[in-house]
Amino acid sequence: xxxxxxxxxxxxxxxxxxxxxxxxxxxxxxxxxxxxxxxxxxxxxxxxxxxxxxxxxxxxxxxxxxxxxxxxxxxxxxxxxxxxxxxxxxxxxxxxxxxxxxxxxxxxxxxxxxxxxxxxxxxxxxxxxxxxxxxxxxxxxxxxxxxxxxxxxxxxxxxxxxxxxxxxxxxxxxxxxxxxxxxxxxxxxxxxxxxxxxxxxxxxxxxxxxxxxxxxxxxxxxxxxxxxxxxxxxxxxxxxxxxxxxxxxxxxxxxxxxxxxxxxxxxxxxxxxxxxxxxxxxxxxxxxxxxxxxxxxxxxxxxxxxxxxxxxxxxxxxxxxxxxxxxxxxxxxxxxxxxxxxxxxxxxxxxxxxxxxxxxxxxxxxxxxxxxxxxxxxxxxxxxxxxxxxxxxxxxxxxxxxxxx
Numbered sequence: 103x104x105x106x107x108x109x110x111x112x113x114x115x116x117x118x119x120x121x122x123x124x125x126x127x128x129x130x131x132x133x134x135x136x137x138x139x140x141x142x143x144x145x146x147x148x149x150x151x152x153x154x155x156x157x158x159x160x161x162x163x164x165x166x167x168x169x170x171x172x173x174x175x176x177x178x179x180x181x182x183x184x185x186x187x188x189x190x191x192x193x194x195x196x197x198x199x200x201x202x203x204x205x206x207x208x209x210x211x212x213x214x215x216x217x218x219x220x221x222x223x224x225x226x227x228x229x230x231x232x233x234x235x236x237x238x239x240x241x242x243x244x245x246x247x248x249x250x251x252x253x254x255x256x257x258x259x260x261x262x263x264x265x266x267x268x269x270x271x272x273x274x275x276x277x278x279x280x281x282x283x284x285x286x287x288x289x290x291x292x293x294x295x296x297x298x299x300x301x302x303x304x305x306x307x308x309x310x311x312x313x314x315x316x317x318x319x320x321x322x323x324x325x326x327x328x329x330x331x332x333x334x335x336x337x338x339x340x341x342x343x344x345x346x347x348x349x350x351x352x353x354x355x356x357x358x359x360x361x362x363x364x365x366x367x368x369x370x371x372x373x374x375x376x377x378x379x380x381x382x383x384x385x386x387x388x389x390x391x392x393x394x395x396x397x398x399x400x401x402x403x404x405x406x407x408x409x410x411x412x413x414x415x416x417x418x419x420x421x422x423x424x425x426x427x428x429x430x431x432x433x434x435x436x437x438x439x440x441x442x443x444x445x446x447x448x449x450x451x452x453x454x455x456x457x458x459x460x461x462x463x464x465x466x467x468x469x470x471x472x473x474x475x476x477x478x479x480x481x482x483x484x485x486x487x488x489x490x491x492x493x494x495x496x497x498x499x500x501x502x503x504x505x506x507x
């Protein structure tokens with residue numbers, strides 16, 4: 103990195119803390135909501151509206167971040183995360199949980215939500231040489247995957263420990279929720295230490311043509327990418343970590359500690375594989391790397407519910423995770439490479455919001471499907487099929503581009 107090395111370390115540290123919190127909550131969130139008395143229909147609605155709220159808030163924050171200030175935007179996101187965690191601790195009433203999940207920052211999937219990723223990508227691009235962008239993003243995603251893995255393990259162990267020490271029902275999950283809220287407070291402190299080096303240059307942040315959602319010259323390609331990313335996210339929403347954990351418990355009656363261990367290794371494999379993305383992209387290009395690693399991972403996803411026992415199902419899931427995330431740093435690097443520097447926060451935000459919008463309905467439907475005996479495995483088939491369609495369309499639309507890291 104050049105520019106502020108201290109800023110780079112801070113961005114990596116906040117990424118790690120945040121993803122630990124997301125992993126912590128993702129394994130137990132659906133189980134907690136069921137324990138506090140929500141029906142499967144209400145749980146699915148809450149998950150979907152959580153993503154809807156994140157979509158609107160992220161769109162507003164990220165498309166104004168380069169003018170409002172990237173550091174200020176990140177601090178607001180940290181406050182929203184802490185607020186949501188506190189409300190979840192303080193009440194089990196569906197209406198209040200719905201408000202907190204919609205307005206605040208709650209991750210039901212273990213994946214990035216809110217404005218953080220988009221603004222941090224723009225900030226890292228500001229202080230990173232172009233030739234090293236994919237590699238830096240790969241390490242950035244590795245930190246996230248490892249942190250999510252550790253968080254998933256910690257979430258399962260904390261909930262199990264609560265039960266061991268006499269906490270019953272929903273109260274067994276309170277240590278997890280308290281930890282999530284505390285991480286939001288830590289993020290606010292970390293973001294407050296960032297320097298002005300991460301901000302967009304004042305002159306560059308003024309568009310030369312009419313701006314739409316913070317975009318001017320790059321509108322066309324960003325909107326085209328957004329539609330494709332939304333399709334990918336629609337499929338991915340059927341197999342978020344909370345839903346997969348729920349499926350494994352319903353299908354094979356696995357306990358919380360085992361589920362936490364499964365997602366520990368799943369996220370570790372995903373993180374390590376992402377490091378190969380930069381090496382591969384330099385040789386075959388960003389788009390080819392995205393498609394040729396994503397297709398086989400989707401086939402493995404479809405095979406998970408077809409396995410006759412838990413061991414083989416877990417094996418298919420871990421194989422899928424071992425290659426499923428190689429497209430992430432390449433997708434991020436490609437988006438940053440095809441837009442102007444003063445449009446990076448907006449471009450990352452619009453594409454991220456498109457992903458959130460694409461995943462609005464699928465988690466709620468997936469929860470209902472898993473709770474229905476005859477439809478239990480349908481989320482895996484829908485997810486794999488939609489993602490394969492995305493891969494084909496992405497390749498047809500952008501395979502002729504020559505962008506490399």
